[in-house]
Amino acid sequence: MPFNLLADPWLEVRRLSGKKDYISPCGLTxxxxxxxxxxxxxxxxxxxxxxxxxxxxxxxxxxxxxxxxAGAWAEYFETPPTSAQLQEKWCPFLPSLNLDGEVPLAFQDxxxxxxxxxxxxxxxxxxxxxENTEKNNTDLFVKRGGVTALCQxxxxxxxxxxxxxxxxxxAGHRTSLRGGGPLTTLIAPLRLGQKMTRLWDKVWANIxxxxxxxxxxxxxxQAQIFPWLQPTILSNKGVSISSDGRPLALAFFACxxxxxxxxxEGECSLTGQKGLGSVDKGR
Numbered sequence: 001m002p003f004n005l006l007a008d009p010w011l012e013v014r015r016l017s018g019k020k021d022y023i024s025p026c027g028l029t030x031x032x033x034x035x036x037x038x039x040x041x042x043x044x045x046x047x048x049x050x051x052x053x054x055x056x057x058x059x060x061x062x063x064x065x066x067x068x069x070a071g072a073w074a075e076y077f078e079t080p081p082t083s084a085q086l087q088e089k090w091c092p093f094l095p096s097l098n099l100d101g102e103v104p105l106a107f108q109d110x111x112x113x114x115x116x117x118x119x120x121x122x123x124x125x126x127x128x129x130x131e132n133t134e135k136n137n138t139d140l141f142v143k144r145g146g147v148t149a150l151c152q153x154x155x156x157x158x159x160x161x162x163x164x165x166x167x168x169x170x171a172g173h174r175t176s177l178r179g180g181g182p183l184t185t186l187i188a189p190l191r192l193g194q195k196m197t198r199l200w201d202k203v204w205a206n207i208x209x210x211x212x213x214x215x216x217x218x219x220x221x222q223a224q225i226f227p228w229l230q231p232t233i234l235s236n237k238g239v240s241i242s243s244d245g246r247p248l249a250l251a252f253f254a255c256x257x258x259x260x261x262x263x264x265e266g267e268c269s270l271t272g273q274k275g276l277g278s279v280d281k282g283r
Contacts, residue, residue: 002101003152003263006058006090010153011051013199014041022153025058026087028200029080037199042157046126046182050161052202053184057252060207061218061225062089064249067209080200092219096226099156100263104228106156107163109258111232122147124158124259126165126182155261166256174235174256208248218249227255 003010009022015035023030028037040048065073081089097106104110125147150158165183166176178184187205188197210216223229224247 002098003156004094005054005097005099005106005156006094008152010156012041012153013037014039016196016198025055025090026083028055028083028086028203030083032080032198032200038196039199042154044157044161046161046165047154047157049182049184050164051157052186052199053164053252054160055199055203056186056206057249058090058093059203060249060252061093062086063207064210064216064218065207066216067211069209073204073209077201077204080204093222096222096229099152099159100261104226105260106226106228107159107253107255108228108260109232109255110228110230111258113258113260120148121150121155124150124155124162126162126167152263159259159261162257162259163255176256177251177254210248218247221247225249226253232258 006025009024009027011023011025011027013021013023013027014037015021015031016038017035019035020041021027021037023037030037040051042048042051063073063076096104098104099106161182164176165178165181166174167180168175186202188202189205190197191201218225227233227250
């Protein structure tokens with residue numbers, strides 16, 4: 001079965017008790033009253049930040065509130081939806097969020113990239129030196145390599161992070177909507193009597209409001225929200241893309257980099273704008 005970003009328990013989290021756990025996005029509110037999920041617990045801070053934004057985007061797809069529906073928003077903050085309710089809300093988006101298997105693939109290029117040369121999987125990391133840096137042997141402070149394989153959850157986190165925070169990298173390497181670096185301000189509300197923000201509360205506090213009803217049925221316009229569902233738009237052909245007429249949700253799923261992960265048993269290849277790498281299929 002394909003590895004799915006909605007269905008599979010790939011999110012590495014820490015609960016209130018200190019217990020480390022692995023959940024799917026539907027598990028965000030699991031054990032909310034007894035041992036809630038407090039934070040993502042991936043081994044890199046930039047992965048935690050980018051995956052938090054990914055969860056905010058997913059939650060926005062499930063609950064696209066209008067501005068005047070603030071009362072309904074407050075009800076879900078006070079009493080979060082159950083895992084079953086989240087699963088039901090996200091069900092229409094399941095086929096669009098496979099990480100491997102048949103195209104289309106989440107956060108990956110729609111078009112074939114077989115002709116591209118291989119790249120190491122370490123190039124998924126946003127601090128990885130560029131091709132010219134490696135060619136000129138000037139990677140003095142951040143060395144090339146270092147990561148030779150990634151499990152599927154870590155590959156997903158690294159891919160989402162690169163697409164969300166992609167730095168400038170020369171011709172053909174586009175900068176992310178966040179301005180080229182892992183810097184985003186998120187609201188982290190505290191409930192009365194609590195000393196730490198729960199992950200659900202942070203996610204819920206940061207979903208945007210819609211101005212009108214035009215985008216309310218977001219499941220019906222998935223091809224406008226997920227760039228990987230349609231042929232790649234190439235900026236080198238003079239095509240200009242603006243926010244006019246595009247759904248707000250696109251800001252959470254934009255793909256400035258052309259990448260393809262090619263999985264095999266034990267290892268995987270990563271096809272990119274100009275290359276491949278390796279990812280371990282096991283946890």
